[in-house]
Amino acid sequence: MTTTDFLGYTPDAKYSTSVAYFSMEFAIDQSLKIYSGGLGFLSGSHLRSAYELKQNLIGIGMLWKYGYYDQVRDRDNNMVATFIEKDYSFLEDTGIVFSVPVHSTTVQVKAYLLRPETFGSAPLFLLSTDLPENDEVSKSITHRLYDPNETTRIAQSIILGIGGGLLLEQLNITPDIYHMNEGHAVPLNFYLYSKFKNLEEIKKRMVFTTHTPEIAGNEEHDFALLKEMSFFYHMQDHEVKFVLGLEGDKFNYTLAALKFSGKANGVSKLHGEVARDMWGGYAGICEITSITNAQNKHYWQDENFAEKLEANDQQGLEVRKKEMKILLFKEVANQTGKLFDENILTLVWARRFAAYKRADLLMHDWNRFLELLKNTEQPVQIIWAGKPYPEDTGANKIFNSIISKTKTFANCAVLVGYELGLSELLKKGTDVWLNNPKMYREASGTSGMTAVMNGGVNLSIPDGWIPEFAVDGENCFIIEPSSDDLPEADRDAKENSNLMDVLEQKVLPTYYNNPTKWFQMIKKGVEDVIPAFESTRMANEYYEKMYDKTDQS
Template sequence: MLTREDIFNYTPDLKYTTSVAYFSMEFAIDQALKIYSGGLGFLAGSHFRSAYQLKQNLLGIGILWKYGYYDQSRDKEGLMTPSFVQKDYFFLEDTCIVFTVPVHDTPVYVKAYLLKPDTFGSAPLFLLSTDIPENDEISRTITHRLYDPNEATRIAQSIILGIGGAMLLDLLKMEPDVYHMNEGHSVSLNFYLYAKFRNLEEVKKRVVFTTHTPEMAGNEEHSYRLLKEMSFFYHLQEHEVKYILGMEGDNFSYTLAALKFSGKANGVSKLHGEVAKEMWGGNPGICEITSITNAQNGAYWKDQEIARAILDRNDQVIVDRKKGLKKILFKTVADQCGKLFDENVITIVWSRRFAGYKRADLVMYDWNRFLNLIGNTQFPVQFIWAGKPYPEDLGANSLFNEILTRVRPFANCAVLTGYELGLSALLKKGSDVWLNNPKMYREASGTSGMTAAMNGCINLSLPDGWVPEFAKDKENCFLISAATDRQSDAAIDAAENKSLLDTLEQVVIPMYYEHHADWLTILKKAAANVEPAFESGRMADEYYLKMYRR
């Protein structure tokens, strides 16, 4: 059996001796380990890098996804299409631990793999797989695809993560002081804990919860009947669950149950904390909801040369290095799109998890004005889009390909595929403007702009998520004004498109070309303001102070 010394290669700092097990459906630790889809995973990855750097007593529980999320390919017409390719990871340690978890009243065999801390410089991470010979074909598919579209499979995934992860810790004789649910996917672990302690208050003493989205699609619900059939409640009956949690109705809400099982919960920005309280605060029996603003790991994300130049306030080195980083990004543009971008031209990037409310096409809302913008020869611009829509989200996939089709004729517009850690880093280092224009109050945090600012890229954003805690318009970023008339989506889109284009045409682009000293002042101010406030060392420490303290 593995010992603590086998799992950790460091002794926890005395500040962080409280032991924590961190449950998450996705972790973006390294480009080579493709077990993530977007921001939830990027956040967990940065948290684990900083936990390692701070020597925190924290380990992770996740899933080893055989096919990852998916790979972005192109069809014969050059349009984006999802493909599923088996992933092999020889850098993971096979612990030889195999145990069973009840799923649909049937024992499913689970094998545990370990990502050791020194592999990629992260806190240790256990990854669970059902794709082993002991299982039948259906059971093997549980851990094939992150966020599988089949409802029963998705429920089974949550059971493996929550109940399976808690069972693994008991097998290792590593009962943590704190169980941290990073989003509600692992909420089933609480039913396992309830079976151990037979008392809700005893569970609440040990469990904390981070909610990551105000989007209802991200706050999962399923029928009590189906969950009971799937063994989601472990040994409890449906009526017992409703009685213990004070939850009625036909559907079981993961988020609401997590709030009732936890001693404390947090949103991922100050604004999101308030939105979460408004969404869930009317329900009796929920825990306190505070906020800990997301952050990203500077050591992982920063280009060290431009970081030193910004710190030294060496403007010429900043300019030269930025052009060098743009050239590196533009090789990918040329390779994928056959378009040669110019490092002397302002480059605007929209890149993040691809979902409808994030409005990747907002800049095109007034098409004729967009054409004038990209056709301006006095102040030329270059646009790049990238992101991964959920493979079964037909609307988001259609929008991705619509943007690709509309801008294909233009030599200064590119849509890139393969949005993972590697491409994300290229885009942040090789862009001048990081565009973020979600529908207001629907972006819980939106951390990509943090790492952009670390790399000499200036944010152009609506004041949602983390941005209000950071933004000083025309001092460390450029702000898009939120629509005052919020009666219809069309009115909002029209007003915010106008503000976006006004800001680009009248402020951002002229400053880049005619007042570059002012541009560099904003760039340096942004880098100075983003760290340490939005660096994940602060965040990892804050979780210990606010959430893990017994």
């Protein structure tokens, strides 16, 4: 059996290299809730473009019984996480069941298939341990994406990596390239070592994409616990240390992935530099290049909007943009009881919700924020949305504090249920897409790309992908970052001030006083974002930079 048996098409000859793409999450469709945020959005767009280009690529992921979580409100209107069982009639039961050693147990794993024609993506195999023959602990491995229990999280990586490798064996598929999208699948390498008995043979076949621009964010666990969990498959921990040249008691997923891989990449030019600085001092790591993340135009861009823009129809585009805003505002009214006006500039902050992304930076100077909300000459409407990790108490506190602080303002709304569907509404309905993370913390960020595709103008700190795109005042508005030498609190204050200056002195006046310039900014934004930040370019670049084996022997 070959990958072409599942593709539903004959791969284009220029993509003859066969690839197995491993990721803990994929955002393919609103109905398939197996993702949390940007990592999933990225892998979903990659599979969509791979399908459109007829690439020889299959995805390997996990079938999460309860998804990430369902984001709802409690009786006090605060955000809470609930876990609801998901059923998917469109997934095909392959009938393949195999065993994976986890801890002292042999866990049974079943493989399901999302066929390409279902949602227009490369074929995606999803692994589940929620089977009657497993005990309750084993069943729970594939219950929750990013389970907070340490041993369950480790087991999830074992199922993805070793289980994914064993699945390919069951399918009689030997891909030319194994691609780890983030370090979760690193146990795959120990499975491959049992086959090849040679690190160099693995390096010929393995590539790795890192997404996390700080040491603390890269997952690691005690060697002793990982050995006990069967994380290293048939290798002993002392063998692992010897083969990879590792020391100490902690095993870092990213470092190991960099040592197992022949090539690796960061997800923007800036992140590539950061990653080389982070890991360059370690012996035995592979080259780290960069391939900037991108998003799929056919999935994300409104066709009617694109037609108006192509025809240079300013009036028609303004009409369509208001129609898209009205669709978003119906959801605002549904969730919050607030009626927004499609004629008013609407600013959106929406993405995976983490403290470093600073959702509340806009209100850092509370009095100035109030003045902004009370401006009747150039009024603004503001929407927040995003999903914090359920156990991240700090991020959850920020989310609920924004709800509390803005509850009485008719022109502020906080939405829950940030998944593909709501994300699409927000990106199509926004006028200004706000992005203000702490500098050097956003590896790439992709939400602003899809906002631009639908006529949203970025108001952003120059982090992640933004420096590769931005022409300040022509296709976006840049928030000047503060000096790196300032204490964190002073940086927040300075960058809040810079943000408000740009918003009050440039963004609002342009929107209200110069609609022709606003139209030109939208037009240039779309011209600059496509094809440079459309996932056709990205999927091609992975084949050219990462999957090409001609320079490996």
